[in-house]
Amino acid sequence: MTPTHMTPEEFRRHGHAVVDWIADYWATLGQRPVTSADPPGTVAARLPAGPPELGEAFERILADLDTVLTPGLTHWQHPRFFGYFPANTSGPSVLGDLVGAGLGVQGMLWATGPACTEVETVMLDWLAELLDLPARFRSTGTGGGVIQDSASSATLVAVLAAVHRASRGRWRGEGLDRRYRVYTSSQGHSSIEKAARIAGLGDTGIRTVGVDPDTLAMDPAALRAALEADLAAGVVPAAVVATIGTTSTTAVDPLPAIGALCREYGVWLHVDAAYAGAAAVCPELRWSHAGLEHADSYCFDPHKWLLTGFDCDAFWVADRGELVEALTVMPEFLRNAATESGAVIDYRDWQVPLGRRFRALKLWFVLRWYGVEGLRAHIRSGVALAARFADRVRADNRFEVVAPHPFSLVCFRLRADDRTNAELLRRVNAGGRAFLTHTRVRDRFTLRLAVGSPYTREEDLAETWRLITGAVPDEPGGRA
Template sequence: MTPEEFRRHGHEVVDWIADYWTRLPGLPVRSPVAPGDVRAALPDAPPEQGEPLSAVLADLDRVVVPGLTHWQHPGFFGYFPANTSGPSVLGDLVSAGLGVQGMSWVTSPAATELEQHVLDWFAGLLDLPASFRSTGTGGGVIQDSSSGANLVALLAALHRASGGATVRHGVEPEECTVYVSAETHSSMEKAVRIAGLGSDAVRIVEVGDDLAMRPAALAARLERDVARGLKPVLVCATVGTTSTTAVDPLLELGPICQRFGVWLHVDAAYAGVSGLVPELRPLQDGVEWADSYTTDAHKWLLTGFDATLFWVADRAALTGALAILPEYLRNAATDSGGVVDYRDWQIELGRRFRALKLWFVLRWYGAEGLRAHIRSGVALAQELAGWADADERFEVATPHPLSLVCLRPRWEDEVDADVATMTLLERLNDGGEVFLTHTTVRGRVVLRAAVGAPTTTRATVERLWQLLCENHDWLSRDFAEAAAERARLAAEERAEAERRAAERAAAAAQQAEQEAAAVEVPQAEERADEPAEVPVETPAAQDETATQVAVQAPAG
């Protein structure tokens, strides 16, 4: 494809994307296809000859779009937001067009230094500790995901806890322990497995009624493990847990971690970017105790996947765990020690120019535009929670400081609440206008409504609430009718059983009478055959009373 052909077809692709965004509200949020439908629409063999771009775009409409769940849809309330924007798409396009590989400073100095600068900008906007800046002892880097960030944080913590021995001898899984809560994202346990510690190294710290990690419970577990000769390596605290956006108390957890010499990693994948908003920043008070911190710009900051912002307070622990320098990567800049080579800050070697899209987004919206976007999502979520609080059909299941609301529908006592709630969820998602997901809170199923798409408006949230109420009412009536039908059938069965029992009793009584009659006839016949008894006359004297005898006695 020549530059001129690219120019022409590039316009066509941009037009296609713009048209897709325009018609997006009219598409069903969740894909209606069945497993295998997409592959069945594709040819068995690849093309031998090239095809025009028009054919590819036609297949986007015919094959791909019907098989998508539309994460950019205004009615998408599932999981967490994963939103892109025009500036992000254009920044990614420029990155793809430049096609640079930013593994080392020397392979593209601008890729490294722009990333350092943008991460320093965000460290300032989020009010993170000075140690997280590139001018301090640590620094920031863009990772592929917070799952990846959790892994590299653990590797850095293991390196520090072992004094660097993990590089030479590997980990000692029988000695090392990692601390999470029941609400911590599953990627932390996955990181523990990948690091070679195994799930037995994970300690699950109790949470309070607010679903946040209890500092006293953490301290007790650390004391117990240290007394047993174990080596606590890392505590993962969460700001905005995945299920409910619970917030672990960093201000209290931090000093405990310092006392035991354990690495404090803060997973703020979803909620971290809310720190841009001054009134929401207190949720992260205590972050100055953190050894590492991660948040996702690709969730709630209008930047397309993948764009995880990861900071570390001591970059030596991170690069000590991950750096390796074969001869073919040696260069004068690296040997001078005066540059950052981001290949030493991540698992993989190669890396895209990820910072460009973030740079585009920040320059287009400005910090205040990003704050407005976050405030909008929070305000809409609070309004939804208010409607649910005032309605007897729903209960707000957990605190909702940000843009996620967990709703527990109320059902009649005889209804299986979890089954009913999942049925409601499927009805909502099958309808195509909205898409929600679920979780469990204290063993009960709840609905999660996460607001965050830039196209979501108050009208969208009002429609979500209307659909929740309408479908709840329909199901409640259906459950009541089903219960009434079951009661009717049960009453009929009882009546039938009583009728049959009465018939059986009557039949039994009749049979008993017949049997009694059958026994009485022979007895009567036997009495008829016996000789009649002749009465014996009693002498009159024997019938006289003593008085009569005395009267009749002769006088002497």
């Protein structure tokens, strides 16, 4: 085959075939095993040792999706994928991504893609309204929002801005002149520790704060004690990272009390709501965001529970000037009249990379297709399904629910030792009929079931519960 560029007509024909393939994939998800049984290296072994000398027919490329790719996948959109947290996508999101890829815009500056920048600004304002975020996060005031690739990047950017503020800008010039510290609970995400390392604070730049033993939420009294101890030792408190919906159990840190402490001590407050932030589209679940008006920054992932394909983290700051001052670098080749006018947003100054793609398109498509009520229906469905699953767990005296489940994650375990619970999880996942993950809650091995796929129905939870109860080891170990 002679290598040529794909013509618009060829793209139209092959594009239709790809859309048909994706639609067929979605339609048959429930019939597939959730996880692959192939050992490591299987997919690589199916691939040739090197690239083809000549281009191949597109039909052959498409056929290999079925023979090479899908047998080696964990199917995150499967109705019985209950691991980690959901990573939803949807038809509108995929089509929005397709348009963005087709446009091929590089939106590092307003000047390199005015529509790319302005649609993103408006979408983040739409989301702020949808979640009823504080007015200080809107672009119409001193704040504003931007799309990061993940909550990990949002946390890093927040920590960089916080250290910039705490050092009064010295970290950009002379470098870190003193020891600075970031605080989070023992349930905080591992990305917080990584952010402190990247910011130059080192492993000692993180202070782990104790939690309430019942709720597993950050203990404000323990936070105050940590702040006082560090100040006495000459360490500068730079940032507190509070969590709405921790990864292990979806615990909600008490933002009103934490926010008051941050204000008292002059510390940047970043709120990580990567998973559970989507719940705030429902008015009855906005209790989890009480106290958010104290935050300097906040993020959540539409790519987790809000039907927008990975990657798409929504990140807001109350004062965009502080963020830009911390991150901006202006080489001569980027100078342009629009930037120098001060009338536009250049999102390259709101993130670590220079380049950025048109992520806002898929968000625009999703918000317009589903509307407010459609998104609320999706969240409420997940919460209701999880609640009914928790009822099943509580009705069986062999099991226990080990943490509150305000959203769509249920943490549960057998009333047995850790080894027995680990064996139960292995058996449940072994056949590919469902997929769960685990954590440790109060130092006990705990199973996690996270509902989120738009394809999940009541019968999927019922089948999974039958699978779980049928996989209980015959002679459980000693009671925990």
